[in-house]
Amino acid sequence: MKGILFDLDGVIADTAVYHFSAWRQLIKKHFNCDLPDELEVKTKGVSREDSLTAILSYLKIDISEEEFEALAIEKNQLYLQSLTTMTETDILPGIKSLIDDCKSKGLKLALASASKNGPIILDKLGLAHVFDAIVDPSEVRKGKPAPDIFLAAARQLDLLPSECVGLEDSVAGITAINTAGIVSIGVGGPELNHAKARFETTKDVTLEKIEKVFKR
Ligand code: BG6
Ligand code: MG
Numbered sequence: 001m002k003g004i005l006f007d008l009d010g011v012i013a014d015t016a017v018y019h020f021s022a023w024r025q026l027i028k029k030h031f032n033c034d035l036p037d038e039l040e041v042k043t044k045g046v047s048r049e050d051s052l053t054a055i056l057s058y059l060k061i062d063i064s065e066e067e068f069e070a071l072a073i074e075k076n077q078l079y080l081q082s083l084t085t086m087t088e089t090d091i092l093p094g095i096k097s098l099i100d101d102c103k104s105k106g107l108k109l110a111l112a113s114a115s116k117n118g119p120i121i122l123d124k125l126g127l128a129h130v131f132d133a134i135v136d137p138s139e140v141r142k143g144k145p146a147p148d149i150f151l152a153a154a155r156q157l158d159l160l161p162s163e164c165v166g167l168e169d170s171v172a173g174i175t176a177i178n179t180a181g182i183v184s185i186g187v188g189g190p191e192l193n194h195a196k197a198r199f200e201t202t203k204d205v206t207l208e209k210i211e212k213v214f215k216r
Contacts (some may be wrong), residue, residue, distance in 0.1 A: 001163065001165060002159050002163040003159045004166075005150055006109065006131075006168075007168045007173050008115055008186070010169030011095070011202065012091060012092060012095050013125060014090060014092055014135060016032055016077040018078060018079055019044075020043060021082070023035060024197070024214050026071060039055060039167045042058075044172065045145075045169075045170025046144060046146045047114045048116070049072060052075070058066075071100070080117070083117075088124075089128070093201070094206070095202050097165050099130055100201075103130065108130055109130060112135050112152070112166065113149075116138060132156075135149055140152055144173050145175040145176050146179070147179040154180070154182065162182075164183070164213055165213070167185050167205070175194065184196050187199055
C-alpha cells in the first residue's frame with residue numbers, strides 16, 4: 001500500500017448535507033416540490049450536472065439547456081453560502097490524525113472528489129498543502145460511478161491502482177473505486193456494503209485498520 005485516495009464531501013468534511021440541502025432549497029423555490037431523502041443517496045458522489053439530471057428525472061420535469069445551466073449555477077451559489085463559516089474545526093472526526101499518520105508513514109495522498117469546489121474547501125480546512133495530487137474533476141472524462149477519477153488519482157501519484165486504497169461515503173464512489181481495481185473503504189451505512197470494508201463513521205477509520213483491510 002503506497003497511496004490513499006480521498007473523497008472530500010462526507011469523508012474529509014461534513015459537506016454532503018449542505019449539497020443536498022442546497023438542492024432542496026433550489027427545487028422548492030423553482031418548482032415548489034420537496035425532495036425525498038432517498039434522492040440524497042443518488043446525488044452523493046455524483047457531479048453537479050448529473051445530480052441535477054437525476055433530480056429532474058425523478059420529478060419528471062423537462063427544462064431547456066439554458067434553464068439547466070442557470071439552476072446549476074444557482075445551486076452552487078446556495079451551496080457556497082453554507083460554506084462561508086467553514087474552518088479547520090469542520091474536518092470530520094479522525095481525518096486529521098489519519099492524514100498525519102499517512103504522512104509520517106510516507107504514503108502518498110490524493111484527492112479524488114467530483115466537486116469543483118474541492119480546492120476552496122481544502123483551503124478553508126487548512127489542508128491544501130497535504131495532498132500530493134488533486135484531480136481536477138473537469139479534466140476527467142466520466143464522473144463517478146465510472147472509475148476515471150480514481151484511475152487519474154493513482155496515475156498522478158505515479159502509482160498502480162493495486163498500490164492504492166480509496167475512501168468514499170457514496171454508492172457511486174465505491175463502485176468507481178472497485179471498477180478501478182483499487183481497494184475500497186466505505187464510510188457510512190449498509191448502502192456501502194459493496195466496499196471491501198465499511199466503517200460507520202470517519203472516527204472508526206484508522207491507518208492500522210486500513211492496512212489490515214489492504215492485506216486481507
Ligand atoms: C461530490 C458530492 O463530492 O461533489 C456531490 O458528493 C456533488 O453531492 C459533487 O454533486 C459536485 O460538487 P460541486 O461542488 O462541484 O457542485
Ligand atoms: Mg462523498
